[in-house]
Structures are given as structure tokens and as C-alpha cells.
Amino acid sequence: MINIVFFAQLREQLKSDGLQLDIPTPCTVKEVQVALLEQNPQWSDFLSNPALMCAVNQDMVQLEAQVSDGNEVAFFPPVTGG
Amino acid sequence: MNTDCPYDLLSVQEADFDVAYEYAQLRDNNSQDGAIVFFSGLVRDFNQGQDVTGLFLEHYPAMTEKALAGIIKQAKARWPINRVRLIHRVGQLYLADQIVFVGVSSSHREAAFEACHFIMDYLKKQAPFWKKETTQKGDWWVETLEKDEKALDKWQQDDSTDS
Numbered sequence: 001m002i003n004i005v006f007f008a009q010l011r012e013q014l015k016s017d018g019l020q021l022d023i024p025t026p027c028t029v030k031e032v033q034v035a036l037l038e039q040n041p042q043w044s045d046f047l048s049n050p051a052l053m054c055a056v057n058q059d060m061v062q063l064e065a066q067v068s069d070g071n072e073v074a075f076f077p078p079v080t081g082g
Numbered sequence: 083m084n085t086d087c088p089y090d091l092l093s094v095q096e097a098d099f100d101v102a103y104e105y106a107q108l109r110d111n112n113s114q115d116g117a118i119v120f121f122s123g124l125v126r127d128f129n130q131g132q133d134v135t136g137l138f139l140e141h142y143p144a145m146t147e148k149a150l151a152g153i154i155k156q157a158k159a160r161w162p163i164n165r166v167r168l169i170h171r172v173g174q175l176y177l178a179d180q181i182v183f184v185g186v187s188s189s190h191r192e193a194a195f196e197a198c199h200f201i202m203d204y205l206k207k208q209a210p211f212w213k214k215e216t217t218q219k220g221d222w223w224v225e226t227l228e229k230d231e232k233a234l235d236k237w238q239q240d241d242s243t244d245s
Contacts, residue, residue: 008140008212009223058145060208074142074210078226081139081170081211082123082182082202 002032002067007076013046025071029054030063032073051078091167092154094146099169099183108165108187115164119194120185121202125175129224135216136176137224142210146170153204157186160200161193168201170211203233 002025005018023035033054037044055074056065067073089107093099101122108118127134154166165187175181184201188194213224 005142007142007210008214055142055145055210058142058148060149072144074145076142076210077212077223079207079210080213080224080226081141081209082206 001069003070003072004032004036005072005074007074009077010046010052010075014040014043021073025069026066028063029056029061029065029067029073032067033063033075047075049077052076053078087165089165089167090154091169092147092150093169094141094143094150094172095169096171096173098171098180101180101183104167104169104183104185107167108185112165112187114189115187116189117191117194118185118187119191119198120167120183121198122180123182123202125177125179125181127177129215133218134177135218136174137216138174138214138221139172139181140212140214141170141172145210149209150205153201153208156204157197157201161188161197162190163188163193163197166197166201168205170205170209172211200237203230203237206230207234 002021002023003018004021006014006016011017021032021035023032033047037047052075054061054063056067057071089110091107105118105120125137150168154168157163157166163186167183167185169183171181184198186194186198188197207230214221215224
């Protein structure tokens with residue numbers, strides 16, 4: 001089971017702050033994204049945005065990064081702090 | 083956060099901060115450092131063409147301190163700096179409020195200037211904060227700026243020429 005979390009504008013667009021995803025592991029962040037889109041096709045305009053950033057267990061990663069069972073995967077828009 | 087130095091600080095907080103106190107913590111009982119550089123970021127009244135009345139800062143609580151600690155660690159590995167104090171506020175902020183403080187002490191000014199600048203540039207690109215602005219025409223999420231993208235290129239180019 002993977003813990004998925006969304007933030008900021010993406011959270012508002014998806015109307016979800018996160019969910020639990022049951023997916024065979026290890027897999028990649030890209031595979032997590034594809035599984036989420038298969039289960040939630042209405043998210044395609046937002047969750048497939050190439051500008052999105054992602055993190056696995058709170059470390060920023062690229063879509064090719066590996067995800068293991070029990071990890072937390074976050075998707076969010078480009079950051080705008082400071 | 084565990085830090086090497088009891089005068090170091092990393093804080094993500096709703097409360098305001100006192101620049102005079104932060105500066106004093108960089109100076110206190112410190113005869114080895116000849117330079118302190120600090121930056122404070124404020125909420126300004128216009129952005130991306132709109133009149134701003136305030137902003138809400140969202141963050142990813144589980145990740146924020148980890149990301150900021152990583153940026154400070156990189157700065158400490160790259161420059162001979164001693165104390166680092168970093169505060170970033172979250173939640174509802176209003177015009178002219180303080181958002182962020184980065185203060186760095188070092189024996190010499192070059193390292194303090196560069197490390198402070200580096201920490202701010204990386205914070206803007208890699209720390210999970212998002213600003214939602216309140217304007218007279220509604221609320222919206224701040225977009226990233228190309229100049230912030232380019233800001234990191236500068237430090238990465240410097241990396242390739244360091245030898």
C-alpha cells in the first residue's frame with residue numbers, strides 16, 4: 001500500500017488531499033501516476049501536468065524514482081515559497 | 083532539528099519573528115566571525131499584475147524541515163560558514179508581513195553573502211511551500227517565475243567550474 005498526498009492547487013483541482021493506493025511494488029513514481037489516472041480518469045487534466053513535482057518519503061525525486069511498499073508519494077505544483 | 087551549533091535555528095512557524103533577536107543570536111558569544119549577512123522576505127502589495135491584499139502559505143509539513151535542512155547542509159558543505167538561522171512562516175499573512183529570514187555568519191563576508199543567497203535561491207525552488215494570494219479580483223496560486231529557475235543554473239554552473 002502506498003500513501004499518496006496532494007498539495008496546493010493540485011489538491012484543489014483533484015478535490016482530494018490524498019488516498020491509499022494498492023499497487024504492486026517496487027514500482028516507479030510514473031507507474032503510481034498512471035495507476036492513479038486509471039482509477040481517476042477525471043484527474044487527467046491536472047495529474048498529468050508535466051510541470052508537477054513529486055517526492056517519495058519527503059525527498060524530491062523524478063518520475064523514474066522507485067517506490068516501495070509503505071512509502072509516501074507526494075504530487076504538487078512547482079513550489080513558490082520564500 | 084538537530085544542528086551542529088546551539089545558535090543554529092531551523093523553524094517553520096505561524097508566528098512572526100524578530101530580526102533583532104535573530105541577528106543577536108548570530109552575534110552572541112561569537113568572536114570568530116567577521117561577517118553576518120541576512121535576508122528577510124516580505125509580503126508586497128503587488129505581484130504578477132494584481133493588487134495583493136494578503137496571502138496564505140501552505141506547506142507539506144512532513145517534508146518542509148527535511149528539505150530546508152538539506153539546503154543548509156549543502157551550503158555548509160560548500161562555504162566556510164558557521165551559524166545559520168532560517169525561519170519560514172506559514173498560514174495567513176498580510177501586506178508587509180515578514181515571510182522568511184535567512185541569516186548566516188562566517189569569518190569573511192564573501193562566504194556569508196554567497197551562502198545566504200544560495201539558501202534563498204534553493205529554498206524558492208526546492209522547499210515545499212505554496213503561496214495563494216488574496217487579491218481584489220479573487221484568490222489565486224502564485225506561479226513560478228523563470229528567473230527563479232535560472233537562479234539555480236547559476237549555482238550549478240559555479241559547481242562545474244569549482245575545482
